[in-house]
Amino acid sequence: ASVSESLGNIRPWLQKVTTQAKTTDSKYFTTTRKGEIFELKAELNSERKDKRKEAVKKVIASMTVGKDVSTLFPDVVNCMQADNLELKKLVYLYLMNYAKTQPDKAIMAVNTFVRDCEDPNPLIRALAVRTIGCIRVDEITAYLCDPLRKCLKDEDPYVRKTAAVCVAKLHDIDPLLVEEQGFLDALKELLADSNPMVVANAVAAITEISDSAQTDTAADMLCWSGQLINKLLTALNECTEWGQVFILDAVANYTPTENNEAQNMIERVSPRLAHANAAVVLSAVKVIMKLLEMLDPNSDFVLSTIKKLSAPLVTLLSSEPEIQYVALRNINLIVQKRPDILKQELKVFFVKYNDPIYVKLEKLDILIRLTSAANIANVLAELKEYATEVDVDFVRKAVRAIGRCAIKVESAAERCVSTLLDLIQTKVNYVVQEAIVVIKDIFRKYPNKYESVIGTLCENLDTLDEPEARASMIWIIGEYAERIDNADELLESFLEGFADEQTAVQLQLLTSVVKLFLKRPTDTQELVQQALSLATQEADNPDLRDRGYIYWRLLSTDPAAAKQVVLAEKPLISEETDLLEPNLLDELICHIGSLASVYHKPPAAFVDGRGGGQVAKATKGLPSRLAAEAGGAAAAAAGAGGGDFGAGTGAPGRPAVSVIPTQESLIGDLLDIDMSGGATAAAAMAAASASTNQQPVDLLGEGLDSLLGGPAPSATSPVPPSGASAAAGGSGADSLADIFGGLGGGVGGGLGGGGGFDPPMETWLPAQKGKGLQIEGRFLRRGPQLSMELRLRNNAMQQLNGFAVQFNKNSFGLAPAQPLAMNPLAPQQSVTTLLPLNTKGPVQKMDPLLTLQVAVKNNIDIFYFACLIPMYALFTEEGDMDKRVFLSTWKDIPPENETQFNLGSYAHDADTASTMLRSFNVFTIAKRSVESTDMLYQCVKLTNGILVLAELKIVPQTNAYTLSLKSRHVEIYPGVHEAYLAVLKG
């Protein structure tokens, strides 16, 4: 300020000068004139330096706004040799943009780059190495390696840190080249650099490389050790805010081995909670939340740390709305994991008028999570305010929230209900509808308590136009049919428009009419017949038809049973309807601050299959408390498996995570509660009629098969249902029996054999190599247990003892589940032993993929041999999936991943093949016949969670089998192919 004041008296003159000097760039935004390119070309080749620079500037500006100036390439490149740094930078900008389209010409620039990499000015060296990595042209990449290698060891840290990033760029272009040239190791060395900024960039580059790694060497670049962590945490204090995020996110992958270490890490990370950058704060929260799991939850240290977390989280909510949004999504997770942290901070989640809608909705969610009997009055008063807001979505959610409060805090239920009634009195259409939906939930939670409000609800019947509200109202009528005098009239009026209703409403209407009939059988017979015939004859929806048949059959055979099924006591709905499933929550806590935490989905759900990592990643889990503390070896194993970044193990042990249905889908489930009851009963009946039917009967199976048929569903239209509906007019019961019979026969393949076939033993270690010890072996799978059967023979002249076995890292993390139990082996004695295996060992991708290197030790020596794991040994019993899931998974996998194999001809028909494969955990999800060619849709899940979907095509005359495989991980195809061949050949 002082400067301009002292210049105050010359200001008018100054302004004049500036207006003359001020030339804005906005002129570049005008459209291309004819001949403009030609003019630029002339200027670029001008004798005058300043004119050339001005011309390049113009070119850049045109490029920036999206005009095509690529034809000027040679002219611009000519300006590159200039010693003017600004001009050089501008030309570099141009090159980065257009080199790809003109690779042959870009070569012209190479020499200048190489020379610039040796320039005495570090700024120019760094600039050159930075730019060269952005030119994504293969021909140039080859020239890049030598200069890059030099720059990685440059004396100037500015150049080194730029070079570190360049390795990541190069890896993106040509990962193999990076590995061959040893850049990965050079990058690892930079982790020990004396300059914190270089360390941070190295971490960033390594993280990016391992995220998109194609090979295990690249994926497992960070070998965690206490020493490395120590180095990183030291660098943490001195690097830029962005570097801090990189380092914190990397450190979050490390699980310390001792409590002290964890405590020490927390102490060193917690100062970051006071950082001005929200990303740093949230990453620090992640590290701390994870490490806290390892410590005694009641220790003073843990309690004081938890206290420290609350203030920074609250502070995040006073930042920009976008930051608030991400913070709120994460707080939602944190509140579920550790409710104590924010329970005193209810008021910061009160919604402000000017909050963007996405912030409002998130705040509301957290508000409900923090609601307790102590603060319900405050919350309810707020929610009532929100219910009169302008934004419809927000109002709806607020009304629902009131219902959730009622379900969560029993003491306040009455107040909530009366608040809802007040809202219904406003007669605002969407408010009324939402209120009715939540009141239905309240009825479920507190049966026979608030039925007095039914009268008020019925008054609003005519205004309900949303399916969910209609379905809820119908549910209420059906449920309390005995107390609503005109229930039959009400339902009848709904039934009149049956055909126009949405499926959810139709299903609910059908169920409610049946309920009414069971409760008041005398005067509602006509109504129920009408409903059943509407459902079975007029409806196109298979769900509806099937439900209709089930009710029909139930009612006509055994009304008492029907009563038991339809009017069965319903399980209470839980207090928190939308809590995340604990395993998923733990995984997400490890991903605080990431996209996963915003979506509340595991990263694999949206990042995998994006052309990203080809190497299967371990899911992250929270570490459990350490063995010494928890006093159990099992806990230790889980902890080691869960957190260890290098050894990707988590996957096999971890059950597949699934999200508990959200409010919306849950409502659907609530409505369908009667349906599932019916289905079970029907299944029981089917089992009775279809003798020994082992597999669960899929009532909807046939209908879905036709859905799976894809483009030509009408051609493969399933016969039984249509036949049934034709016959239904006469006697529904008989044709239903047919359906069940047919189903029973069709699906009742049963389990084949139970054991699977045992391959012959192979000699793995011949006696001459084993100094007398001969080992034969094979892999077996008995149920879920994978084991290795070993036959050891002592061909030596002395006793062998002290046996032990160890596996090298392998592709699937196979490891002995227990030590080899072997008695001493006398000369010429041979013993067969079964070694149970698990898949919790360290993972490293092998070539060939299925190679397993084994070391066997005895009193003589250590022997090494390699064997091949048969792929089918790795097929787990969890491969079965729903047809819809199969279909969507199939579609999700990019088509280029599909590969076809000819398997040759076999005598088996489709069903036999399916049975044979089933015994190896190849699950047949669906079967379809097109022009007498059988198609089996099958699914296999490997121990590390990789899914392989298969389509097995069997041409009947020739019995030629064709196998199409689809998986995100194509490298396992050969193994799966072999497995199919092995199984089919018997």
Place this chain on the structure above:
Amino acid sequence: MIHSIFFINNSGDIFLEKHYKRVIPKSICDYFFEEVTKNSSPENVPPIIQTPNHILISIYRAQMHFVAVCKSEVPPLFVIEFLHRLADIIKDYFDEVSETSIKDNVVIVYELLDEVLDNGFPLATESNILKELIRPPNLLRSLADTMTGRNSTVSATLPTGQLSNIPWRRSGVKYANNEAYFDIVEELDAIVDKFGGAVCAEVHGSIDCLIKLSGVPDLTLSFVNSRLIEDASLHPCVRHRRFEVERLLSFVPPDGGFRLMAYRASCHGNLPVPLDLRHTISFKQASGNSGHLELTVIPRPPSGRQLEDLVLTVPMPRAVSGASLVASAGKYSYDTASRTLVWTVGRLDSQKGAGSPTLCGTLVMQTGAPVPDCRPSILVSFSITGWTISGLKVNRLDLHGEKYKPFKGVKYVTKAGKLEFRT
């Protein structure tokens, strides 16, 4: 990390784009526009949008969306913070963030974009460092350029701060007059219910500095009542340990203006909201299509201080098509497009006995529209200088490491942040 950045204005033009890896076609923004059309106003566009192959992370500032395209898992806050930083840098360079300021300086902005990210990783985001690399256009420079004939925006030397232990400080700083100014600005966020009670209230403060000190000064700023600071976000230059233990700010400052600390003040007990509001707003009246509005401000400033810049904003429901009111002080306006009533009261001079200004009159309702049953909130903004609502006060500022005696100044301001009165 960040693959590409797009600048999009409110009419949906992509007026600048920069790619840090492969070029991602503009069409990716279609997913973004889809969300824009779904939402009533641009600020409601969700900041994170998932598309089949990319993730779009955006911020909305100064009537523009800054959209970053990412491909794999990234920490979204990292990207959001970065985009805000980018906007800050643009503001720092051209005095304002706006479409015009960016278009007027498109080449510099493009150079900046190239300098702030490398391969999607932040490279140089400290204003001080950037200004050494790419010189901002300003009065003095154009003056100097015209006179010396020099004409380059890019420096040829490595900014020394880039790698030093104190990357935020320029080296070789020299001033004739050594000055250090501190602005302590507190904002009151509160919701006041219709009976005048505070539903929730909190105070956010920040200390913004303008430091023009030669050499490498080491400053210590201490407070009279530091316990009032409940949570603090510190500039990287502040020594965290000393703050933790002694509750004072010890730092080597960057040169020029920067935010030293942002904090949340503890406000246990009731905060004195420095004004009261009486209000009646009704949309229904016996005669004809008109509603009634009456607003009275009762100022309660701390003794010896005045309420300044007092503005009341009332977003009205759609059915209110106009207003015919009388203001006892200040001016009012009704924007029929956004249906907002704005009453600019200005300064309330307590000495002159301005008393309680009133705005009173009728609201013109759309004929035929149903009577709206929502109750509008009244948003209030004001400022009071020379006073902090939390009571935070600077004790002293000490300078170590340099010999000169600097000129020191502290200014206190309290403003309304998100202050709303429910009716």
